Amino acid sequence: MSEIIDLAVLADSKVLLKKPSNLADNAAELLRTMILLEKFPPGMPLPERDTSAALGISRTPLREAIRLLEREGLIEFSASRRPRVANPSIDEIADYLRVQGALEGLGGELACINATDKELDKIASMNSDFFAMLGKEEPMDSFKRDMAIHSAIVAAGHNQPLMKTHATYNARLWRARFISSQRKISRAKTIREHQTIIDALLSRDPQKASRALKSHLTTAISNVTLAMKERDAKS
Numbered sequence: 225m226s227e228i229i230d231l232a233v234l235a236d237s238k239v240l241l242k243k244p245s246n247l248a249d250n251a252a253e254l255l256r257t258m259i260l261l262e263k264f265p266p267g268m269p270l271p272e273r274d275t276s277a278a279l280g281i282s283r284t285p286l287r288e289a290i291r292l293l294e295r296e297g298l299i300e301f302s303a304s305r306r307p308r309v310a311n312p313s314i315d316e317i318a319d320y321l322r323v324q325g326a327l328e329g330l331g332g333e334l335a336c337i338n339a340t341d342k343e344l345d346k347i348a349s350m351n352s353d354f355f356a357m358l359g360k361e362e363p364m365d366s367f368k369r370d371m372a373i374h375s376a377i378v379a380a381g382h383n384q385p386l387m388k389t390h391a392t393y394n395a396r397l398w399r400a401r402f403i404s405s406q407r408k409i410s411r412a413k414t415i416r417e418h419q420t421i422i423d424a425l426l427s428r429d430p431q432k433a434s435r436a437l438k439s440h441l442t443t444a445i446s447n448v449t450l451a452m453k454e455r456d457a458k459s
């Protein structure tokens with residue numbers, strides 16, 4: 225694919241989000257959404273001149289946005305240093321998800337031990353809101369609710385190194401976890417797994433919480449694998 229998708233046309237498809245005040249952040253948020261929704265498919269080139277023109281910004285904030293998305297694993301550079309949408313293999317994604325599963329398992333353990341009752345009640349409330357809005361809002365909004373729950377669990381463990389490492393891995397796994405979240409056939413299982421996680425947290429059972437979170441990320445590996453095979457079959 226040699227031409228960039230016209231971002232002005234996509235503005236009519238309800239993918240534009242609220243604009244952050246920073247131009248680079250705004251550009252990164254829009255490009256991130258395009259990539260996650262696969263409006264920009266894996267491997268698609270993102271030439272600076274065309275992309276900056278479509279976004280209505282100069283190349284300087286665009287380059288900052290591209291560097292941010294490169295750190296998140298959403299954009300990569302070709303041998304000639306031209307940016308394009310990243311296309312990691314399922315093996316790469318699975319490796320990252322396995323590590324993230326271990327991190328979230330530890331996060332669940334620590335949350336059971338260190339979280340306040342208020343923090344655990346807040347996580348349970350976030351999960352209830354997630355269930356209530358599932359299928360009733362834009363896919364990106366629902367996905368962000370889901371990721372906020374996972375981040376809140378890790379944060380409730382009150383371990384700064386873990387929180388920082390988890391955030392780094394989560395950034396690189398956004399596209400994979402978004403793909404996983406969009407498989408409607410797996411939605412019922414996701415709901416059950418979430419509830420098992422919440423029950424374990426509220427009962428302050430570290431082992432059960434760890435197992436539930438690790439199992440949830442294992443499900444994500446399966447979902448991503450199936451989703452990518454389904455996508456490849458259509459192409």
